[in-house]
Amino acid sequence: MTPVGQGAVWTVLLVPILLGGLALGGASFARVLDARADGRRVTGAVLAAPLSATGRLLVQQRRAVVASDRLLARTGVVLVPVAAVLAALVVPWGNVAASDLSVGIVWFNAMEVVTWAALWMAGWGTNSVWGLVGGYRFVVQGLSYELPHMFALITVATGAGSLRVSDVVAAQDGLWFVVWMPVAFAAFLISALALSFAGPFDTATGRDVAGGVLAEHSGVDRLLLLAGRWLLLAAAAAMAVALFLGGGSGPLLPTWLWTVLKSAAVLGLLVWLRSRTATLRMDRFVEVGWMVLIPLTLLQALVVAVVVLR
Amino acid sequence: MQSEFAPVLLLLVATVAAVAATYGVAALVRWAPGVLVVDPFSSGMAPEEHAVSRHHVRWYTVTMVFLAFDMEMVFMYPWAVVVAQVGPKAVVEMFGFLAVLMVGVVYAWREGTFRWT
Amino acid sequence: MAEAVIFWVCAAGAVATGVAVFRVDSMARATFALLASFVFAATPLLLLGLSYLGVLVILMMIMEMVVMAIFMIMLMMNPAGLMPMSMVHNRRGSLAIAVGTFVVLGAGVLLVDWPQRAGTPPEDVTFALGEALMGSHMLVMLVIGLGLFATIVSAVVLAHPRGRYDRFGDDLRGRPADDPIRGGVGR
Amino acid sequence: MDLMRWSTPRVLVVPVRAGRAVRLDVERLMRERGWESAASPADADLLVVCGTPDADTGAAVDRVWNLLGSPRARADIPVRHGVAERLDRARAELGDRPGRPSGRTSGRRRPAPGDRPDDSDDDTRTDHDGDVAGLPMAERAPDRDGLTLDRLHLTLGPVLPDWPAGLVVRLAVQGDVVQTAAVEVWGEPGGRWDGPPAAAALDSLARLLSVCGAATATRRARRLRDEVLAGSADPAALNRFARRLRRSWTLRWATDGVGRLDGRHGDLTGDATQRCRRWLDVVAGSPPVPGEDRTAAVLTALPGLLEGQELATVRVVVASLDPDLESSGTGATS
CATH class of the missing domain: 3.40.50.12280 (Rossmann fold)
Known part of the structure; x- marks a missing residue:
């Protein structure tokens, strides 16, 4: 397989487009699962539901709670999609990376952490109990998933001996990392759901707190938060492909297509998991994150480090 | 800019422009302009006070344990890059370091830090 | 040229957001103004080619400032700043210290004879950092490790309201633990 | 558009x-x-x-x-x-319709000249009572652990999705822990439920599943409920649904140990998981446990179960007890 190279400058502009397409596909798939659970037929309208919902939110009036901190709330809302797209910058699409940063893995980590601040601001800024509780729930979720997430990333970096995503892809020539780092892969998938506050990790926007962070956002603000959530999930799925599933390697098809297909498959898996689970309450998950996930991912890192020594 | 971060700047500008465009489109197609200022949703009751007050979190010790544990990331990312070259010494040292921290975490667990109290 | 522009934008941004920390009424805004200031300060590191350190500062500062926001809002009066308040105390003394520090540092910048660069920067700065940590600066890392361990223990001892004797009883044999809200591991 | x-x-x-x-x-x-x-x-x-x-x-x-x-x-x-x-x-x-006239405000703000929509931040004004924008700041009160903390008041119901009709629970929360809870019942009851018990169980289950964040299972529960009501339900499908939910460990995690009631409470005994299981039994075809005045028991037990709990469990407790206020005559407006 040809090694991943730095693309021309304009390829940067492909990142939001590809990521947006992937996110839209994921959202459509979620609607399909919903429709099947409801016993409705899957029609074109169901597939296009994310688009029509976008239209609906664009038309909807914006609202703000009295005496709310609109500056913080809007900053938080805007930061979610922006951080998602920036995180996806280092993902190689086939053998072209829009930007192959030498510290790509740390960059992904840093951009994903932006959602901590963003969601907290978006919740606190609404001056509503629901938003407040949701924002705080996301912070404690972050405190619990972040270390296993980092250890998964470090395990990959150890395996490749580099923080550069293209080196990670090159190191998987022959044997994908998922084969000998299954625990890290699982931890990464868990944290992919957690960092995009989706699926079993949606306490921050739970129905039990009337939507939490989302409770008081409507119109275009709500649109950006929801879009940002899908973009984050898509970015994490694409990153999982580069880190664990050999990037664009595969027979017959061009490498970029393999990347897209694998990303879509991982995203589909995440969306399916999301639909099949109940929300994990944070008063339970904190302890699991610290006492189960951290030791497991540490052991995985140890195994990989020993293997790398040879 | 010779730095490798030039594409980051470009993408940042492009994304912010896209977000601004979304706001712009919304402003054009919205049926009702402006921002509706409302009371917070309280199941149909009138709110009794502003929600933004001192918010007591019951898991604040977790934040401190996290900050301490998190510091080892500063070392661990560069460690991951060199471990193959440096050899067994690097593995022993890093995991010794982590084992010490893990003992601290287990201690904190026994004290009930990871529970809402 | 572009580098100079970015540097000056970041410099001005860092100072402006730093000033904002003391000008805004809201603890939440003050915290995130400080975060913005740190991010502006981290960007010149990226310009210097210290990619790892620059990104790391951004990563760490986001996490730390979010934690700081939690404590600011838990402990400070009127955290939303809905009532007017001031973040400034002892105006005269702090002004004197600030001006004095600025003069000393500024004088240092102008008066010190800056050395010429000896040698060349390493090819891969992150790799060099890792080698230094695992080699010549090993002791530093070990000391920090023990320091962090002590931090965890003392934070728990000082700040945690309920200890093991509250949870397991005086003989530490009570199972399951007596907690007001149960957790995820070991019931 | x-x-x-x-x-x-x-x-x-x-x-x-x-x-x-x-x-x-x-x-x-x-x-x-x-x-x-x-x-x-x-x-x-x-x-x-x-x-x-x-x-x-x-x-x-x-x-x-x-x-x-x-x-x-x-x-x-x-x-x-x-x-x-x-x-x-x-x-x-x-x-x-082109929607309503823009710029309606909460009424807590000074009316803007000409009822103009307002995009500025000037709704945060302190008036002479120390209120900001017509609302006071939170007061402090002693908490469960002997501290004095800011306290927020939160009302659950009557207008809340996935909430039992007519139930109003007034909470005082500090952080996200409930300090006090008071229960009221609003409105007049209707007639008794005369549909199949499986449909009632599925209706209650759907509310519980929804507040536990099990979105797909909620949809399926509502669909099966409608099928049972229409008489077109397939017993095999009901059994499959019940079996699948029994196996769901995320759901068990959300309900285990929540809202535990000891003995003498008929079909309310146990924690939310056990109550959920009883509904699943009814869904799968076993006859419901006859409870005498279940609703009154729920309303009596509720405040004690909510106080001291984290906000996340409050909705689960209420949904798992699910007082049937729609048909029961218990508790006039209090």
């Missing part, structure tokens, strides 16, 4: 005591048409009131109606006749 015509509305369903028949119809039609249930007024553009609310509940519904941004539409459906038509009409209203 036609953008509203393409999309499916998001509906804030307001259940009213004695309005169960209407609610069941509304929920079935929503499911068939793919209309989603909104979690809060900001999420909604359609407000559907199922039944005839009493004066207090009506005022609460009006207050919530004021929180909906434009475009919005409202359907008050007092009786079971013509539910589909009323929903259609509300839907059409949503797509046709």
